[in-house]
Structure formats: structure tokens, C-alpha cells
Amino acid sequence: MNPSSVYARRRALLAEKIGAGGIAIIPTAPEQQRNRDSDFPYRADSYFYYLTGFTEPKAWLVVTGDGRSTLFCQPKDLEREIWDGYRLGPTAAPAQLALDAAHSVAELDAQLPALIDGRDAVWYPFATHQGLETRIDGWLGGLRARVRYGALCPQTQRDLCGVLDEMRLVKDAYEQATMHRAGQISASAHMRAMQVAANMLRAGQEVREYHLEAELLHEFRRHGSQFPAYGSIVAAGANACVLHYRADRGLLRDGELVLIDAACELDGYASDITRTFPANGKFTGPQRTLYELVLAAQEAAIAATKAGARFTDPHDAAVKVLAQGMLDVGLLDKNKVGSLDDVIEKRAYFQFYMHRTGHWIGMDVHDCGDYTEPGEIGQVSTRQDALTGDTIKDRPARILRAGMALTIEPGIYVRPAEGVPEHFHNIGIRIEDDAIVTDTGCELLTRDVPVGVAEIEALMRGGVESGKS
Numbered sequence: 001m002n003p004s005s006v007y008a009r010r011r012a013l014l015a016e017k018i019g020a021g022g023i024a025i026i027p028t029a030p031e032q033q034r035n036r037d038s039d040f041p042y043r044a045d046s047y048f049y050y051l052t053g054f055t056e057p058k059a060w061l062v063v064t065g066d067g068r069s070t071l072f073c074q075p076k077d078l079e080r081e082i083w084d085g086y087r088l089g090p091t092a093a094p095a096q097l098a099l100d101a102a103h104s105v106a107e108l109d110a111q112l113p114a115l116i117d118g119r120d121a122v123w124y125p126f127a128t129h130q131g132l133e134t135r136i137d138g139w140l141g142g143l144r145a146r147v148r149y150g151a152l153c154p155q156t157q158r159d160l161c162g163v164l165d166e167m168r169l170v171k172d173a174y175e176q177a178t179m180h181r182a183g184q185i186s187a188s189a190h191m192r193a194m195q196v197a198a199n200m201l202r203a204g205q206e207v208r209e210y211h212l213e214a215e216l217l218h219e220f221r222r223h224g225s226q227f228p229a230y231g232s233i234v235a236a237g238a239n240a241c242v243l244h245y246r247a248d249r250g251l252l253r254d255g256e257l258v259l260i261d262a263a264c265e266l267d268g269y270a271s272d273i274t275r276t277f278p279a280n281g282k283f284t285g286p287q288r289t290l291y292e293l294v295l296a297a298q299e300a301a302i303a304a305t306k307a308g309a310r311f312t313d314p315h316d317a318a319v320k321v322l323a324q325g326m327l328d329v330g331l332l333d334k335n336k337v338g339s340l341d342d343v344i345e346k347r348a349y350f351q352f353y354m355h356r357t358g359h360w361i362g363m364d365v366h367d368c369g370d371y372t373e374p375g376e377i378g379q380v381s382t383r384q385d386a387l388t389g390d391t392i393k394d395r396p397a398r399i400l401r402a403g404m405a406l407t408i409e410p411g412i413y414v415r416p417a418e419g420v421p422e423h424f425h426n427i428g429i430r431i432e433d434d435a436i437v438t439d440t441g442c443e444l445l446t447r448d449v450p451v452g453v454a455e456i457e458a459l460m461r462g463g464v465e466s467g468k469s
Contacts, residue, residue, distance in 0.1 A: 006174045007053045008069075008098040010167065014051065015067040017163050021120035022065040024160055025112070025136065027129050031057050043227065046363040047125055047164050049268050052097060056087060058105050062115055068100045070115070075104040113143045113151075121156040128161065161368070168362055169369035170403035175269060175362065176436055179405060182225065182271040183434055183445035186263035189219035190275050190449040191459060193234075193260055197252055198281040198460040206251070207279070209234040213247035216262045225264035229271060229365045232262035236279065240428025241413040243355060252279040257287055259428055263365075263446075270365040272407050273446045274432035281460030283453055286423040290412050291453060293325035294429045297410040298451075301357050305400065305408060305435055305442040311371055312397040315357035318410040323349045330421050331414065346386045352414055358407045361434055367405070373398050404437045 018024050029045040044055045052061055052071065060072040076089035093102035103111060116122060116139055124136060136157070144153045171179065193212040200207045212234045220228060234247035240259035252258055258279050263271035276291065278284070283291060300321045301314035323343040326332040337348040360367040376396040385392050400406075409432030416425045431451060435442040450456050 003053055003174070004096065004098040006172070007051055011051050011061075011063050011069045012067055013167065014063055014163065015065055017167075018063070018065050018121070018123050018158075018160075020065040022123055022158070023116055023119040023121070023154075024061075024063040024123040026051060026061045026063075026125065026160065027132060028054070028057060028059045028061075030129075041227065044268070045129075046168075046268070046368075047128075047160070050164065050168060050363060053268075054088070054093075054097060060105065060108055062112070064115070064119070071097065071099050071102040072105045072108045072111075073102060075106070109139070112139045113146075116140065116143055116154060118152045119154050121158050122154045123158045123160040123163070125161045125164070126159040165368040165370065166374075168367065169360065170401060171362060171405050171436065172403070176403070176405075178267050178269045179271065179362070179434065179436070180445050182229075182264055182266035182269055183273070184448055185220060185223040185225050185266060186229075186271040186273045187446055187448035188223065189216045189262065189264070190260060190273055192216075192219050194275070194277050194281075194456065194460050195462060197258060197277075197279050199462070201252065201254060201280050208252065209236055209239075209247045209250045212252075212258070212260065213262075216260070220264040223264075225266045227265045229263045229265040233260065233274075234262065235259045235428065238415075238426035238428070240276065240430075241415050241426060242428075243413070254280045255284060257427060257429065259430055261430065261432065265365075268363050270361055270363065270367075271446060272361055272365050272409075272432060272434055273449060274409055274411075274430045275449060275451070275456075276429040276431065277456050277460065281457055283457065287427060287429075288453055289329055290414070290424065290427055291429050293322065293329070294410055294412050294431050295451065295453075296325070297321040298408055298431050298433070301408045301410060302433075302435065302442060302444070305406070305437060307400055307402045307437055307439050309400050310373075310397040311358075311400060311406070313400075314406075314408055318357045318408075319344060319349060319353070322353050322410060322412065326352060326412075329424075331412075331424060333419060336419075350387060351417070352412050353410065354413070355409075355411070357410050361405050361407050369398075369404075371398050372396065400437045402437055402439050406435055406437070408433055408435055 026048050028048040032040045034040045042057055058074050062070045071093050074087050090102040143151050193215045196215050213232050232247050233245055235245040236250040236252045236258050237256040239245050239250050256279055257276055259276045261274040263273045297318040300317040304313040304317040324340050327334050337343050360369045372395045379396055381394045383392050411430030413428045414424045434445040450459050
């Protein structure tokens with residue numbers, strides 16, 4: 001498949017959605033200074049990349065309702081290219097990117113008013129680029145000043161985010177293939193980290209969280225990934241009970257668990273994997289008890305992930321398993337919290353499980369897309385939150401469709417507290433996989449890394465290279 005045809009089809013669909021009189025203006029992301037004269041590695045804006053596949057900074061895309069696409073990009077400059085790298089340039093861009101026209105970005109202010117003239121609506125992503133609204137106001141103001149000379153200024157400004165979010169929510173075959181490859185790379189990185197941890201401990205070496213982070217990054221880049229999809233979480237021991245912990249200097253200790261939430265980004269698409277494993281390669285009894293509870297919750301959530309289900313169904317399925325398990329193993333005292341229904345209604349499980357079971361995933365690791373079903377937004381009910389007392393507005397959750405992509409990631413986090421069995425203290429466990437919804441269920445993209453207790457232990461003994469549950 002020629003990638004340029006993928007982006008051309010998306011632009012054609014966008015043109016249909018904004019209508020014959022519409023014009024869409026999409027800038028890419030600005031470069032970000034890290035310090036003094038050093039920038040962060042550049043990453044294009046997701047909306048812009050979705051429509052162009054173009055990764056250079058200082059670029060703008062304009063799509064008009066008649067289906068015409070124009071790129072504004074940096075001109076060729078041999079001196080600057082010596083310092084900053086190759087530029088495609090406006091002359092080569094139309095053929096390579098399947099565009100109708102391309103111009104130097106220096107011409108943007110001069111040409112935009114003419115492109116806007118006669119359009120009935122200007123579409124752009126609201127509240128995503130600082131100063132964008134002011135820039136567009138300037139173009140409209142200049143056009144309005146020429147109405148006596150026959151110029152026609154649009155009367156409407158529309159948010160492009162909603163249109164593009166809906167387009168991005170369902171992944172096409174090209175996107176799914178890219179996400180599958182990203183999942184494979186990330187899975188290999190997790191396996192590498194597991195084996196390194198066990199091997200170093202067996203050799204009597206000191207192992208710290210940053211050692212495993214280095215193994216992850218090595219594997220990402222070795223297989224062609226451009227970036228980590230997010231800041232890697234490598235949390236040893238009690239650190240695993242901190243949800244957004246970052247890989248640091250924590251020491252891996254024999255007999256403790258390690259939680260790794262890390263994955264790569266490949267060609268603009270994220271993966272997202274979490275695995276929890278014993279540092280020495282062997283689960284203790286209490287660790288295994290809670291791990292198998294979380295795994296059972298994830299399997300229940302996976303079974304609930306299918307076309308026609310609601311986005312909240314996997315979470316509800318996971319919570320039911322986790323809450324019953326907390327009662328069964330003594331994390332929750334049934335004499336104090338009551339029955340399973342009471343635990344769920346009062347959110348008593350929240351002490352040990354305080355996040356949702358999934359989120360959309362795609363170009364952004366927490367990808368765009370509404371979580372409420374668009375045709376049912378007006379169906380609102382209110383309730384009082386059992387923990388905070390706040391009034392919550394509930395709307396019907398999104399109906400899952402084939403091609404939607406989401407994570408499935410239940411967990412359990414046991415901080416020392418009164419009444420909590422001591423043998424569970426400081427155990428943090430999360431298991432996360434990426435799923436594509438299908439007509440009959442879902443396809444897991446990230447199960448090349450083992451998830452079952454026996455498989456993880458076998459891998460860390462060095463007996464297998466990969467496995468599936």
C-alpha cells in the first residue's frame with residue numbers, strides 16, 4: 001500500500017465532511033526548546049500527521065471543501081539543511097505527498113486570505129495551538145477589510161477536532177498494521193527487560209529501575225521505533241503502587257515485584273503495555289494470588305470487548321471480578337463493606353483499584369474520541385458519587401464498533417493501611433494490553449509478551465523467547 005494514498009483518502013473524506021463551502025486549516029506542532037540552544041526531539045502534530053504523513057516542523061495544511069489540498073512548508077535551503085537536515089520543499093511535496101499544491105510557509109499570511117475568500121465556514125482545531133485563533137482572526141480581519149472590493153468573509157468558525165476525532169476513532173487497515181507492529185516491538189522490549197532483571201539478580205549484580213528502562217529503549221530503537229510512546233514506568237517494589245511513577249533509581253530486590261508500563265511509538269502510532277513480574281523470576285504466594293486476580297479481571301474485560309458493547313462494559317466486568325476477589329482474599333472485610341453489590345455501589349474497591357480499565361489508543365497513547373455515544377448525548381441521568389458526594393452526570397457510553405482501538409488494563413495496588421493483611425502490603429500489579437474491536441470480539445495486539453504466571457516464570461528462567469496466554 002502506498003502511504004500517500006492513505007493520507008489522500010483521509011483528506012478527501014475530510015473535504016466531504018466540511019462541505020463544499022468549508023476550508024480547514026491545520027498547523028503542525030511547534031518545535032519545543034529543551035534548554036538554551038537544544039530542542040526536544042521533534043514530533044509532528046497528530047491531526048496534521050494523520051492527514052499528511054509529513055514530519056517536518058513549520059508546516060500547515062489547508063483543505064477546501066472542493067477536495068483541494070495545499071501544503072505550506074519550509075523552502076529548500078542548502079545552508080540550513082547542512083545544520084538541520086534535509087527538507088522536502090514545496091516543489092517536491094505535491095508529487096511525494098499526493099497534494100494539489102505546495103508553497104513556502106513564508107507565503108502563508110499572503111495566501112491564506114485568498115484561500116478563505118468566498119468560503120462560508122473556517123474549520124480549525126480549537127484550543128490545541130497557542131495563538132492559532134489570533135492568527136486566523138488576522139486573516140479574517142484582512143479579508144473583511146476588502147469586502148467593498150467584492151471579498152466574501154466566512155460568517156462561521158467551526159471546531160475541526162470533532163470531525164477529525166470521529167475519523168481517527170476507527171482505525172483503517174494501514175493503521176491497524178502499524179499498531180500491530182508497534183505492539184510486537186514493545187512486547188519484545190518487555191521480554192528483554194524481564195530476562196535481564198532475572199539474569200542480573202542471579203549473577204549477584206545490583207539491578208536498578210534505570211537498568212530496565214535502558215533495555216526497553218534499546219529494544220524500541222533496535223527495531224525501528226522512533227520514540228517511546230510515553231515516559232516509561234519501571235516501578236520496583238512499593239513504587240508500583242504509584243500509578244504514574246517514572247523509572248528512577250529504585251533497587252530491584254529479590255522477592256519483590258516489578259511493574260513496567262512502557263511501549264514504543266512507531267510511524268506516529270502508539271502502543272501501551274503493562275506487565276508485572278517477580279524480580280527474581282518466581283512469584284510468592286501472596287503475589288500470585290493477587291496477580292491471578294488481576295489477570296482474571298483482565299480476561300473478563302477482554303470477553304466484554306466486542307462490537308455492540310459499550311465502552312464501559314469492560315470496566316464493569318473487571319470491577320466485578322476485582323471486587324469479589326478483594327472480598328475473597330481479605331483485602332475487604334465483608335463484615336464492614338457488605339456484599340459484592342454493596343462494594344460496587346459504594347466503590348469500596350477504590351482503595352485498591354482507582355483508575356478506569358481502558359482508554360482509546362492510536363496516534364496518541366490516550367487517543368482522541370468521545371467516550372459518550374454521539375446520538376445519545378441528550379440522555380442524561382444524575383447520581384451522587386458514593387466517595388466524594390459530588391453530583392455526577394451520566395450519559396450513555398460509546399457503543400464499540402469494529403476498528404476502534406482501546407487498552408484493557410485492570411490493576412490492584414495495596415498500600416499499607418489498618419486492616420489490610422500485611423502479606424499483601426506494597427504489592428502493585430497492573431496488566432495491560434492493546435485491543436482492536438472486531439465484529440466477533442477483539443484482537444489483542446500485544447500478547448507476544450507472556451501474561452500467565454507459568455509463562456512469565458518460564459521466560460525469566462530463560463526457557464522461552466516468547467509466549468502467549
